[in-house]
Amino acid sequence: MEKQARRAQVLRHAKRIFARKGYHRTNVADIISRARIARGTFYLYFENKKDLFEELLEQVLRELAVRIHRIRIGPGEPEPADQLRANLRRVMSFVLSERDLTNILLSHALGFDPELDERIQTFYDRIAAQIQRSLDLGITMGLVRRCDTRTAAYCILGGVKETIAQLSRQAPPDIDGLVEEILRFGLSGVARPELLETLRNIGEP
Amino acid sequence: MEKQARRAQVLRHAKRIFARKGYHRTNVADIISRARIARGTFYLYFENKKDLFEELLEQVLRELAVRIHRIRIGPGEPEPADQLRANLRRVMSFVLSERDLTNILLSHALGFDPELDERIQTFYDRIAAQIQRSLDLGITMGLVRRCDTRTAAYCILGGVKETIAQLSRQAPPDIDGLVEEILRFGLSGVARPELLETLRNIGEP
Amino acid sequence: MEKQARRAQVLRHAKRIFARKGYHRTNVADIISRARIARGTFYLYFENKKDLFEELLEQVLRELAVRIHRIRIGPGEPEPADQLRANLRRVMSFVLSERDLTNILLSHALGFDPELDERIQTFYDRIAAQIQRSLDLGITMGLVRRCDTRTAAYCILGGVKETIAQLSRQAPPDIDGLVEEILRFGLSGVARPELLETLRNIGEP
């Protein structure tokens, strides 16, 4: 498994450089000098520069997707709000542990290849759709106020993305507190006003 | 001023191409062939390719900044919520009228030059700060519930950005309705629960 | 027409280098240094290295094709043998005046691109077919002995090609004499006419 290790090594270095300089300002020369391999070795492990970049991108998308669980309703399932909280925590802690990957996704992924743009857009759209479905479900269950859930979904997604962007820029604060703050912001926003009295206590002792 | 007209003409063409293909995939050749000027002429009007791109970027940032007014409290001033609504409307209608510029800002601006990244980040930070100040003010005035206004500000900013991104992708829907939806989402989120009863009527007859 | 002149200049230099070193051992660097142009200038005039090479090749094939006239029978037309002689003379003098081109065709054209190989093969096949048609006509007219005209055609073509190859290698001799020699060989072979009666039966029962 030496070979895989070497490959992972190159990926690790490339990740860091791509995160700092973006795709276009990163040369293959940069990567190989950091990874201390020869030019040809690079092409032994990766089809080309774009291929490597895409692999990193796929990696973030995959890892993020894994951490976002569908909200489940039913006996034995945690409270929806708790499921949301868990989702956010998983995402946030991943972001913190993989700032470079996050940075690549947020700052350098968009706009350099139509196909890849599509790929990313689809990823976000899927998440937005998932949020929207949860909201629709919440309305049915009487937990969420009536609203344009599509717009609300994008507002929530956007809010999370922006907070994450901040997170990847600055020293990592108290994740749990941050998550609570976002949750409260989001929930109070979409919850049915009549239920606000009840929901207000979510996440508080 | 013939010269200024010519220059504007080039800017207009470049804007469209940059919006579609991004900075790196757009050649000077693309621009000059669209603008029907000679290669050399391009450099009479613009320092270089990057310069032109930055000018477009400055343009969006400027236009957006102009449309975002500081919330003012005082006798004779409109309700804060109405001021928010007006801000959002101005921004949204600008986005709709200048989708290419918006697209450049949202999809192609980040990550190709550290200096420019800084410039854009500062722009967003300034807006976030402005939102945060408004929230802090709202708290003081008893309109906004106590919360981490910094995080809330980024959530609001993110939500608006994401909605705008959607807007620039799809056929323009009912802007006013969209604005109300965002407003309600945001206000219900940050407003003091005790005031929700009152705020709920915002934007409704 | 300055531009065409420059282009022709590059073609001229490239022709010489390709003739001496072949396609693969010739670098773009070789060509541009000989032609005293910058790297980029090369690509201003030619799609790429292969493109330039193919253009030279097309040029030889075209020039040769133009010099090989179809044998015409009819009142007012020269004797067939004279038409053959004229064809050979035109081809031979072209070869002499364009030794580099000839060399490219004979030594470097084959086997570096399937498509091009096809192109060249087709060219030769067309000439062989033309010769064969003339032979068939000659048989009909009682000028040519009965034989496998297809094989005879390839023998004639091969003989001419080989002589040309010699021509392009060595100091140019008396072209007219050479042409006569080839003609006589093609028409009557090497055997002493007096002995043909005997030899004619060779290999036949």
Add this chain to the structure above:
Amino acid sequence: MEKQARRAQVLRHAKRIFARKGYHRTNVADIISRARIARGTFYLYFENKKDLFEELLEQVLRELAVRIHRIRIGPGEPEPADQLRANLRRVMSFVLSERDLTNILLSHALGFDPELDERIQTFYDRIAAQIQRSLDLGITMGLVRRCDTRTAAYCILGGVKETIAQLSRQAPPDIDGLVEEILRFGLSGVARPELLETLRNIGEP
């Protein structure tokens, strides 16, 4: 001798690939994957890629040379024409049995290395010289008409080469018939014997 067998195996595979794709478009990777040996192993058996190619080339030249016997005059020797016929038959049947080698010689050998070009040229020159000597002898013996034997030799060589090239491209026809056809062409040309009297004066004062 296991080693020799292995080596021959590689040669066999390489021969086929070189014949199809030529020297430059054939990678060492192609060869080793076909021969199912490791990269390093290749270099145990051959100095380098060129070396292997040259070995194949030497092989054809050697095999061909072996099959071309000098024409011998004397009591107990077969008729010169029969000796010619035997030569042609040996060469032709070798060509048929080793089409790949023939193809390498005819299509891919020339023009990729000056030294090798020289080698091949010398080979052909030697054959041409041999033919020429035979012709000169034939003249002395009164079998061959007076002519420029050098040119005639190249015509004969060329005719044979071209026929062989056809042979290696197409389905193998009746070899013996082909040989007779070539022989007859060489000996008596294409003109009807009855007309030779007239034609003999062609081009002469």
Add this chain to the structure above:
DNA sequence: GATGAATGAGTCTTCATTCAT
């Protein structure tokens, strides 16, 4: 002997920018 991962020199090609006309 055999292996195949590693090497890096060698090439082509692109494209923003310049400058003589």
Add this chain to the structure above:
DNA sequence: GATGAATGAAGACTCATTCAT
């Protein structure tokens, strides 16, 4: 001012060959 031919630095990628295991 306008032009567009010319420039050349920069960068991606290939592939024959080596060498440690």
